[in-house]
Amino acid sequence: MPSLDPPYLRIADHLRRRVTAGEWAVGERLPSRAQLAESYGVGANVLQRAQEVLIAEGLLEGRTGSGTYVRVPVERRPLSRSQDPGGFPASAVPGGTWESHTEARTPAPEHVARRLRIEPGELTVHTRFEFLLDGRPVQLADSWEPMAITDGTPVLLPQYAPMRLRGVVARMASLGVRVVRAVERPRPARASAEQATLLGITAGDLVTVVERTYLDDTGRPVETADLVIPDSRWEIGYELPVEAPE
Template sequence: MPREAPYLDVADALRARIAAGEWVVGERLPSRARLAEEYGVGRNVTQRAMDRLIAEGLLEGRAGSGTYVRKPRDRRRMVRSRHRERRGGSPFRADMRENGRTGTWEARSEARTPAPSEIAERLAIELGELCVVTRYEFLADGQPVQLSQSWEPMAITGDTPIVLPEMGPLAGMGVVERMRSIGVRVETAVEIPRPARATQEQANLLGISLGDLVLLIERTYYDGGGRPVETADIVVPDVRWEVAYEFGVERG
């Protein structure tokens, strides 16, 4: 039976031609109009087929120039696990160490920032309650790896030495270690991963193209009583990293 979406057939055909070497890395494909005529479909069908192959990493679009065969991805795996919080210090730095890389970051914090509605809901606080928001740019061997925007209620950290995550005695130690120092025990982390497209700002910071695939992870830490103590939006570029989740299996 024919597919309901003709662009998938065109994508399959283009993928096969690339695999066969008809177009090599760095070579420009024919125009959408020419491919549409060749396959007997509309230009919008060939555009959707190309968009799919761009998302897969086989093609790349260059503004004002055309669509080219892309160099194969060199993707590494980033494993997110309950154990990553037990290694001490920064989980990111430990993640990168396991990949044979040196993890560093740049951060900018703003105190007394009113919580917008979505953040207030995630932190179970009132709209406009004061928070510290910290924007991170994470690097591996000096190259951008991921972005993060973190929110912490000042009702929890405001009168403590850890109010600014990257200053004070536990600067750079991660949320779990910092919260433990003021008697708040983080016991649960909930992550919600969603596919997204890079905004211009994200693309500039990560060194990718506008609209490239990214993984957006909404993470929230909870203490033993179920109170949210921090929430963050983490952005990982799909072209460089795949994210894997590791779960323990309890034996009966």
């Protein structure tokens, strides 16, 4: 009985079997899209959609101006989100460092305002982080703090403040704001073109976005961040404390 799958899925399945059978070695470039399309008797657009399926699966990778290659496997490293680092950014990557850029007086986008419980357009302090390992970006983060909390204080700009190496919790504590809780909401996403360029991955690759929000002892959000973690590189784990029965 003929397959009812669209042509691009049938071609993707056949290409998948050819790759896993070793017809092309790891790191080897596949024949051009035009050559493969001709061999399958389809148009270039159908072949492109088939390759995009395998790129999304992590089996192939596209390189701008060069072609499509069998992807070199990357070992996934464990990444624990269980022990809160107090907002200390370098600890987001074990053994890593970070670079950052901060802009004050940034109007809050709607999704940020909702998480900070402020009005859209209210001013925030926005910091973009690139987490580095061996000098290469491996994670990204965008952080927003309500400017009303830190305006006019020495800790307004996280990257320049006297406590820049102490993290969100310590910076807030210096203002008498006691951070007591962090809420994280992981969700799957696809890397944007900008994120892919920074991380050295392919646009559309799987990433995990962790929406993290710090709250003080009154329940007020004092910082929220989107952490972008490439799925191919990090295996996120949580360890939860269990209270023994009395």
